[in-house]
Amino acid sequence: MADVRVTYDKTANAAYVYLTDPQVRRKVSRMYPCDPVEVGGMINLDFDEEGRLIGVEVLAASSKLPEYLLDSAERLDTEGP
Template identity: 70%
Template structure:
């Protein structure tokens, strides 16, 4: 998982980040159903490869955000 505190977003990888798997299709979840946007990324074969979580501070537990690889300088 990566986290960027400057934009309050996190990304949960369901593959090895170093594997270089690219998203071929993004499916946004209904913001009303999840109280904000969450995006699901799929590869060319239709497999779920990652979850983008905008507003991560209000959607994910603090311990997950603390343990995430930082993509910003905040929290390093």
Template identity: 70%
Template structure:
């Protein structure tokens, strides 16, 4: 099984889990927003043109995801500096 890529933007406190290989990335054709009041956060599901799930965005990720996952995630806001 391929490893999942996870990015985390600390300033926005948003994480993204990719279900596609970097060389196969396609733009999202449709986004389904989940606003689970019970967990006090927002999760967005991204789908491609064929209706396949290509990624998940997690807002308020610092309180929703394990700290170890966020530490090991790519941090695009600091990697270009």
């Protein structure tokens, strides 16, 4: 199973799921926002220059992602796990 890097900022209630090799930095060239009405919040899909999905930004993350995932995510706020 592949390791997926997830970061979470509890203060902003925002998470980011990285879908690329953690050793390789990919530049976001296009962001596609999902309809907030359809998903009940804001979710943005980030694509690289070759059209590959490289990450997913989830706002209102605590209501969209499982608690275990947020608990194990790398924290970006000062609170820590």
